[in-house]
Each structure stands twice: as C-alpha cells, then as structure tokens.
Amino acid sequence: MLKQCEGSHAVAEAVALCRPEVICAYPISPQTHIVEGIGEMVKSGELKDCEFINVESEFAAMSVAIGSSATGARTYTATASQGLLYMVEAVYNASGLGLPIVMTVANRAIGAPINIWNDHSDSLSQRDCGWIQLFAETNQEALDLHIQAFKLAEELSLPVMVCMDGFILTHAYERVDMPTQEQVDAFLPPYEPRQVLDVNEPVSIGAMVGPEAFMEVRYLAHAKQMQALDLIPQLAQEFKAVFGRESGGLIRTYRTEDAETIVIAMGSVLGTIKDTVDEMREAGHKIGVLGITSFRPFPLVEVAAALKNCKRFVVLEKSLAVGIGGIVATNVRMAVTGMGLRGYTVVAGLGGRAITMKSLTGLFEKAGRDELDLVNFLDLDWKVVNKQLEREREKRRTGPAAEAMLRDVGAVAARNY
Amino acid sequence: MSALQTVKFYQTGTFTVGNRLLAQEDRSVQANMQRTNSLNSGHRACQGCGEALGARYAIDAAMNATNRQLIAANATGCLEVFSTPYPETSWQIPWIHSLFGNTAAVATGIAAAIKVKKQKGQGQDVRVVAQGGDGGTTDIGFGCLSGMFERNDDVLYICYDNGGYMNTGVQRSSATPSAARTATTMPLGPEPGNPFGQGKFVPAIAMAHEIPYVATATVADLRDLENKVTKAMSLRGARYIHILVPCPLGWGTASQDTIKMARLAKETGIFPVFEAEFGEVKSALAIRRPLPVEDYLRPQKRFAHLFGKNPAVATIARIQAQADKNIRRYGLLSKEAA
Numbered sequence: 097m098l099k100q101c102e103g104s105h106a107v108a109e110a111v112a113l114c115r116p117e118v119i120c121a122y123p124i125s126p127q128t129h130i131v132e133g134i135g136e137m138v139k140s141g142e143l144k145d146c147e148f149i150n151v152e153s154e155f156a157a158m159s160v161a162i163g164s165s166a167t168g169a170r171t172y173t174a175t176a177s178q179g180l181l182y183m184v185e186a187v188y189n190a191s192g193l194g195l196p197i198v199m200t201v202a203n204r205a206i207g208a209p210i211n212i213w214n215d216h217s218d219s220l221s222q223r224d225c226g227w228i229q230l231f232a233e234t235n236q237e238a239l240d241l242h243i244q245a246f247k248l249a250e251e252l253s254l255p256v257m258v259c260m261d262g263f264i265l266t267h268a269y270e271r272v273d274m275p276t277q278e279q280v281d282a283f284l285p286p287y288e289p290r291q292v293l294d295v296n297e298p299v300s301i302g303a304m305v306g307p308e309a310f311m312e313v314r315y316l317a318h319a320k321q322m323q324a325l326d327l328i329p330q331l332a333q334e335f336k337a338v339f340g341r342e343s344g345g346l347i348r349t350y351r352t353e354d355a356e357t358i359v360i361a362m363g364s365v366l367g368t369i370k371d372t373v374d375e376m377r378e379a380g381h382k383i384g385v386l387g388i389t390s391f392r393p394f395p396l397v398e399v400a401a402a403l404k405n406c407k408r409f410v411v412l413e414k415s416l417a418v419g420i421g422g423i424v425a426t427n428v429r430m431a432v433t434g435m436g437l438r439g440y441t442v443v444a445g446l447g448g449r450a451i452t453m454k455s456l457t458g459l460f461e462k463a464g465r466d467e468l469d470l471v472n473f474l475d476l477d478w479k480v481v482n483k484q485l486e487r488e489r490e491k492r493r494t495g496p497a498a499e500a501m502l503r504d505v506g507a508v509a510a511r512n513y
Numbered sequence: 514m515s516a517l518q519t520v521k522f523y524q525t526g527t528f529t530v531g532n533r534l535l536a537q538e539d540r541s542v543q544a545n546m547q548r549t550n551s552l553n554s555g556h557r558a559c560q561g562c563g564e565a566l567g568a569r570y571a572i573d574a575a576m577n578a579t580n581r582q583l584i585a586a587n588a589t590g591c592l593e594v595f596s597t598p599y600p601e602t603s604w605q606i607p608w609i610h611s612l613f614g615n616t617a618a619v620a621t622g623i624a625a626a627i628k629v630k631k632q633k634g635q636g637q638d639v640r641v642v643a644q645g646g647d648g649g650t651t652d653i654g655f656g657c658l659s660g661m662f663e664r665n666d667d668v669l670y671i672c673y674d675n676g677g678y679m680n681t682g683v684q685r686s687s688a689t690p691s692a693a694r695t696a697t698t699m700p701l702g703p704e705p706g707n708p709f710g711q712g713k714f715v716p717a718i719a720m721a722h723e724i725p726y727v728a729t730a731t732v733a734d735l736r737d738l739e740n741k742v743t744k745a746m747s748l749r750g751a752r753y754i755h756i757l758v759p760c761p762l763g764w765g766t767a768s769q770d771t772i773k774m775a776r777l778a779k780e781t782g783i784f785p786v787f788e789a790e791f792g793e794v795k796s797a798l799a800i801r802r803p804l805p806v807e808d809y810l811r812p813q814k815r816f817a818h819l820f821g822k823n824p825a826v827a828t829i830a831r832i833q834a835q836a837d838k839n840i841r842r843y844g845l846l847s848k849e850a851a
Contacts, residue, residue: 117629118622145633147625151618152660159615159657163586163622166609169629171622189611293584293607293623295639302587302610303597 097274103235103265106272107174107200107258108133110239112143113280114198114246116172117287118164119148120157124179125212126262127202131174154179158186158197165195166301168292170246173197176262177204180218184225187255191226191317193302194290196249196256198242199227203363203414204262205447209498213448214262215414216363220391220423222257226317228324229392230344231362232260235270240343241389243275244331246284251327252320253290259391261364263448275339283338321393328390346395348387349402351377355384356407357464360399360428362388365412365444365451372456383460388424399431408438410463412456412474414445421471438466444474451475480504542570542577542739549576549605551583556603557595561768563758563775564592564673567732568644571671571756574739576606578746579640584627586620588645588654589613591680592673614653616643617661620668628667640746641667647674647688651715658715662722665750669742672715672753675760683763687713690783691835692828693815695763705818709831719753720792726752728788732759733775737798741788757784765814777809782836785843799847800840806833 101109108130111119119138121131137143147164151157157173165171175183180201190197201219205211219229230245232238238260245256260266291301305313325346332344350370352358359369366387373383386402386409388395403409409432411425420426422441429439440463445451455475462468484501487494494500542548551572558565576583584607587593593610596603611619620643630636643661645654650672661668677695678684684697685707692706699705719727725748730738738756745752759766759774766774778784779798783806786798807829810816819825840846 118625120622145629147629149621149625150664151621152663153656155615156618156621156657156660159611159618160622160625162611162615163609163619163624164626165622166619167584167623167626167630169622169626171626185612186615193611293609295582295584295607295637298605298607300597300602300604300608300610302593303599303602304594305599309599 097276098271099274100269100271102129103238103260103268103270104129104202105133106235106239106274107242107260108137109274110242111172111198112137113275113277114172114243114284115170115286116143117146117169118161118171119146120151120160120171120173121148122151122154122157122175122179124154124176126204126214126266127174127176127179127200129266130200130202134172154183155186158183158190161197161199162186162190162193162195165190165197166193166291166293168287168289168294170250170287171197172199174200174202176202177206177212177218180222181206184222187222187227188225190255194253194317196246196253196287198245198249198256198258200242201257201259202262202266203259211447212262214264215446215448216259217415217446219257219259220415223392223423226254227392228252228254228256228321228390230256230258230390231388232258232265233364233366233387233389235265235268236272236341237343238265239272239274240335240339240341243280243284244335244344248324248327248331250287252324254317254320254324259363264364273341279338283335324390324393325395344389346388346390347398347402348389350385350387352384352386352402352406354382354405356382357410357460358384358386358403358406358408359410359412359460360386360388360424361412362391362424363414365414368451368453369412369456372453372460375453376457376460381460381464383464391424391427394427394431396431399428400435403432403435403437406437408440408463408466410440410442410460410468412442412444416443416446440468441471442468442474443471449475477505541736542574543735545577548573549581551576551604551606552596553603553605555601557598558591559762559768561761561771562591562595563732563760563771564646564675565595566771567673567738567756567758568592570732570735570738571644571742571754572606572642574742575640575642575669575746578743582637582639584608584623584639584641586611586616586623586641586643588616588643588649590646590649592644592646594680613649615657616645616649616654617668617670618657619643620670621661621664621666624667640669642669642671644671644673646680647672647676648678648686650674651687651713655715659718659722662719662724662751662753665724667749667751669745669752669754672755673758674755675758675763677760677763679760679763687711688715692819692832694818695815704828706816706828716753716755716789719755720789722751723792724751724753725749726788726790728753729755729757729784729786731757731775731779731784731786733772733779734786734798737786744788763815765817766812770812774809774812777804780804781806781809782840782845783809783832785839785845787843794843797843797845800845801847803846806836
C-alpha cells in the first residue's frame with residue numbers, strides 16, 4: 097500500500113510486520129522516532145506478543161537483546177552515534193555468540209565535538225565487529241532492508257545492522273510502498289534458532305575458548321559473512337518475487353557501461369550523485385555510479401567487476417579514517433588491487449555538512465581531469481582550519497579548538513552552505 | 514519445623530540443626546539425593562572456594578524451587594572461568610555468559626523472551642537467575658543491575674561477594690572491606706589497606722529500589738541460604754540475594770576455613786544477614802554468640818598489617834564500630850545474646 101510517511105515510521109511499521117518478540121528501546125537522536133513508532137503499535141495492539149523494554153542505556157539495550165535472542169525470541173533495537181559506541185562491547189558479543197539480532201543505525205556523527213547530524217562515522221567504526229552492515233539509499237529501501245535483514249540474520253545466525261542516514265532519511269517524509277502482513281509472512285518464516293537456552297536441552301553459551309580453538313571460532317564468523325555474499329543477492333531475488341521490486345543486494349550500478357569515471361558511495365547521497373551524473377552525462381562526461389549496499393560483507397569481487405572498464409574511481413564517503421583518509425576507499429582499493437586504476441578518496445558531509453550538486457559537479461570534473469589529490473575534503477573551509485593551525489603555531493594555550501573555530505565561523509545563520 | 518525447634522538438636526559447637534535429625538521434607542536441598550548438582554563437580558575452582566559452594570547451594574535451591582525450570586545468566590569472573598573451561602562445562606542447566614557488566618540486562622532479555630513465548634503458548638514458565646561476583650555486580654555491572662531493579666524485571670540476581678577482583682589477582686572492588694589489603698589498595702594512602710569511608714553495600718541500595726525481595730546470606734548457613742533462594746523463587750519481579758563467599762586466595766585464609774570465616778563474618782556483625790521486602794527489613798539472622806571483629810580479622814592475611822608488633826588498635830576499633838553499627842541497624846543481637 098502506498099503511503100506518505102516519515103522514514104522512521106516506515107521502518108517502525110516494517111519491523112512490526114516482521115513480528116518481533118522483544119524490542120529494546122533507549123532514546124538517541126535521530127533514531128528515537130523508530131522505537132517510539134513501534135511502541136505505539138505495541139500499545140495499540142497492532143503489534144501483538146511483543147515485549148517493549150525501556151532500558152537504562154544502549155549497553156543494556158544490546159545486552160537485553162542478547163538475552164532474548166539467545167532464548168529464541170526475534171529481537172530488534174535501534175541506535176545511533178554515541179549510543180552505538182556505548183554498546184560496542186555488547187555489539188561484538190552479539191556477533192561473537194552468533195545471535196541474529198537486527199538493529200537500525202540511524203547514522204550520525206560521533207563526538208567530540210558533539211554533533212547530532214548525519215555522517216557514517218558511527219556504523220563504520222564498527223566495520224570489524226562481525227555484524228552484517230547494509231546501507232539504505234532511500235526510505236523505501238530502508239523499509240525493505242529490515243524485512244530482508246531478519247531473514248538474513250536468522251539464516252546465518254549473525255546479527256545485521258541496517259544503516260540509514262540520520263535525519264536525511266529518518267526524518268524525511270516520502271512515499272513508500274508498505275507491504276502487507278501476508279507478503280511479509282510469505283517471505284519471512286518464524287525464527288528457528290540455531291542455539292537456544294532451553295530447559296529441555298540445556299547448553300552452555302559463552303564458554304571460555306583458549307588458543308586451541310579461538311582462531312577456528314573466529315574464522316567461522318568470517319566464513320558466515322562469506323556465505324552472506326551469496327545469500328544477500330539471493331534474498332534480494334526472493335524479495336523481488338514476493339514484493340515486486342528491486343531492493344537490497346550487494347551493489348548497484350548506475351550508468352557505468354561506458355564510464356571512464358565511476359563514483360562510489362553509500363546511502364542517501366547516492367541520489368544527489370545520480371542527479372549530478374545525469375547532468376554531467378548530458379554535458380558529455382563519461383561518468384557512472386556504484387552504490388554499495390552491503391558494506392559488511394564487503395563485495396570485493398562485485399566491486400572489481402563493476403570497475404573493470406573504467407579509468408578512475410572516486411570514493412565519496414561520509415566518514416574519516418583519521419590518520420589515513422577514507423574507510424570505504426581503503427576497502428575499495430583492496431577490491432581493485434592490481435587493476436591499475438587511479439583512485440581518489442573524498443571525505444564529504446561530515447557532521448551533516450550539505451553535499452550539493454554544485455560541489456559534486458566541480459569535484460567530478462576535477463576527477464575527470466585527474467586533478468584530485470589522493471585524499472580530498474569536499475567543501476572544507478581551509479580559512480578556518482588554517483587560522484586555527486596558525487594560532488597553535490603561535491602560542492601554547494590556545495584553549496579548546498572547536499570553540500575557537502566556531503568563533504571564527506561566526507553565527508551559523510550567516511553562512512549559506 | 515516448629516516442633517523440631519523446640520527439640521533443638523544442634524550439631525556440636527554450632528547452632529545448626531543436624532540434617533539427620535530432621536524429617537525428610539525439612540532437610541536441606543543439598544542433603545537431598547535428588548539435588549541437581551547444577552554446578553557439577555570437576556570445575557577448576559580453588560580448594561575451599563566459597564563462590565563455588567555458594568553457587569551450587571543457590572542454584573540447586575533455585576532448581577528445586579522451580580521444578581528445574583531455570584535458566585542462568587553469568588557475569589565474567591571466577592565463577593564463569595572456573596565453570597566453563599572449553600570444551601567442558603560444569604553447568605547442568607541452560608547457562609549463558611555474555612559480558613562482565615551486563616548480566617542483569619541479559620537476564621532481563623531472557624525473562625522477556627520467556628514471557629512472550631509463554632504468551633504465545635510456545636513455552637513453559639521458566640524462571641531466570643543472574644549471577645556474578647562483587648566486581649561484576651557492585652562495580653561494572655551496577656548500571657544494568659539498577660536498571661533491572663527499577664523496572665522490576667522478573668529476575669533473581671545473586672551476587673557472590675568475596676570482597677574483590679579475585680580472578681584478576683585480588684584487586685579492590687567497591688565491596689572490598691575497610692582496611693582489607695588488595696593489590697590495588699596499596700597506592701590509596703599511607704596504610705596498605707582499603708581506606709575507610711569508601712565502598713558501598715549494595716543490598717541497602719537494592720532496598721532503595723523498593724524491589725519485592727532483598728536478602729543477604731553466607732555459605733556458613735546453608736539452610737538460611739536455601740530458604741532465601743526458595744522464597745525468592747516464590748516471588749515475581751526483581752529480587753536480589755547477596756551471598757558472602759570467603760575466598761582463600763584473596764583473603765589469605767586456609768582452604769578448610771571457608772565456612773568458619775563466613776560464620777565469623779556473621780557472628781561478629783561485620784556482615785549482616787537479613788531479608789527485606791519492598792525496601793523494609795523483615796528479619797535478621799540473629800547473632801547467637803557475639804564475637805569481637807578481631808576474631809574475624811586475625812586469621813586473614815589481607816588484614817595481617819593490623820596485627821604486627823604494634824597492633825593497629827584504632828583501626829580495629831573502627832572496624833568494630835562498623836560491626837556495632839550493623840548490629841544496631843539490622844537488629845542482629847538475639848535475645849539470649851543481648
């Protein structure tokens with residue numbers, strides 16, 4: 097059924113259609129509307145047989161999820177930013193134990209400085225935590241990915257993070273096609289756990305493992321993610337058969353056939369990039385787009401195949417690997433090892449900095465002329481940066497840097513990004 | 514029980530009624546041939562480990578009280594490490610270890626899952642116990658514990674308190690007693706022991722949450738411990754039992770003195786044994802034969818610095834004052850002793 101609703105609400109409804117049995121809720125922007133939405137459905141009786149637990153922290157949220165998932169209940173929670181970092185120990189534990197929890201990450205920057213706006217620093221900081229990470233491009237895809245995520249998680253007995261851009265998607269009102277309960281039931285069978293705390297068949301879960309088996313147990317986690325490389329496209333096919341639309345998969349290409357330059361990105365910024373590419377195509381530029389939906393597992397083979405005929409690639413990412421440059425770019429470079437491609441990293445949109453078509457056009461034109469640096473920062477205000485660096489050269493006690501730089505920038509309303 | 518109490522058959526030198534003198538139904542769970550040995554033999558605990566004893570007593574009693582419908586969540590720590598050296602496990606019940614600081618929350622999740630399954634007609638009425646040492650309870654696990662309490666989740670949390678981080682080599686926790694020496698109390702002041710005026714007594718904090726049931730116990734009083742676990746399992750909502758479990762390694766006591774040390778802790782008043790309902794103390798285990806704290810302190814190497822050539826009389830007096838305060842606060846003196 098087509099409806100106009102907020103991204104968070106769409107996800108809440110989709111999660112409810114998956115018949116979750118335990119929901120852990122702890123508020124953090126911009127994720128809050130999702131669990132609030134599910135809470136309303138629990139209250140109204142629309143979502144039956146579901147325990148809604150208000151926990152005291154994100155660490156507790158993931159820990160409650162671990163307990164309920166290990167007891168055989170389909171379990172969901174959502175978080176963002178600092179919340180994800182606060183639960184990290186339990187995040188690793190959930191994947192280490194192989195518990196198929198599904199969690200939305202409403203992508204948001206990590207402080208300090210504290211910032212509530214969108215970038216991908218939070219979930220990308222968890223790239224090695226053992227969770228599958230899927231990135232949604234639109235609200236429709238966010239909705240669809242949640243339905244696929246439960247099936248994927250439970251097939252593999254691995255947790256899945258569905259990442260959607262905070263505010264840009266979570267708070268945007270868009271048209272979505274909301275599936276029916278019958279459709280979701282046809283796609284997603286009831287949860288049959290691989291391991292469960294059962295009084296009739298007692299097991300110990302979480303025993304200590306020494307050097308004699310630790311590597312093998314850890315390798316199994318990797319092997320499962322490799323299985324996910326096959327399962328993710330397969331589920332996307334099954335999804336299409338039931339719901340009639342393309343959603344999910346490992347990667348998606350756009351106008352890459354004869355492209356000399358291919359721009360790689362994740363999440364909602366792909367929309368802006370595609371619009372920019374359409375305009376540049378009209379102006380004669382041979383440029384295309386590669387969207388990565390599955391960041392973990394990382395589809396090395398598929399990315400290499402998508403890039404095999406281009407001359408250069410530009411990874412535009414909303415994350416910064418401080419001290420080296422890009423996170424997504426580093427992964428892409430591994431995929432294209434030995435292919436002799438020129439590759440550029442562009443760090444963009446940190447902390448909600450707008451990524452405009454105008455800036456992208458300039459950036460991609462420069463890329464086409466191979467005038468980019470190895471690592472680039474889109475729309476960085478060098479004046480502000482240099483002024484602070486200059487201050488720090490001049491004297492020792494310059495005070496807190498962020499506050500000094502804010503003073504230099506002046507009132508936000510006075511600037512037009 | 515009442516008829517038997519008038520008879521008063523006590524074991525020599527103690528105030529404990531002998532098992533063999535009781536009717537079958539009044540005997541302790543441990544004395545029962547059908548006891549579950551939930552924490553089975555063969556684990557790697559030290560000789561004389563109070564925690565291993567306490568855990569077996571408590572979980573066997575909980576199994577007995579729930580007709581064996583029990584799941585346990587366990588914090589990281591001695592109990593977890595010594596009970597599950599891969600690929601062996603001593604646990605005869607469904608058991609999960611997740612992390613050091615999240616056991617109460619994991620138990621909340623288990624209870625929630627059980628509730629939903631039951632609601633859906635897919636599962637039995639299974640009960641949940643969470644357990645951890647004092648570090649995993651009063652320090653790192655305290656946030657999750659308090660959250661579980663205030664939500665009144667249907668979980669019995671059992672803390673096995675040996676007064677420090679023994680698994681990592683005897684470091685200070687917020688349950689380490691005043692003046693007790695640990696590896697990390699040395700840098701805290703001029704004295705090697707734990708400073709006075711620090712630490713917390715979590716049973717009192719649990720009571721402040723006004724949860725249905727809070728109790729303390731020691732491994733010296735088996736029947737009292739079992740009764741408290743049994744009572745806790747007859748109730749719903751958040752329940753907390755704090756069990757004093759002497760640690761020969763960390764306390765520097767002889768392995769065969771574990772029970773004796775626990776009894777001395779209770780008889781001196783340094784560890785009050787009581788139970789509370791909805792924030793109010795309902796009963797206390799009486800001190801029958803009051804003893805000075807010195808009797809409790811002297812056998813322990815962690816207090817050895819108080820008893821050198823120049824005994825730390827003032828320090829011992831401060832510890833005695835703590836015991837006296839417990840005796841007043843919880844009404845610990847029996848009529849015959851008073």
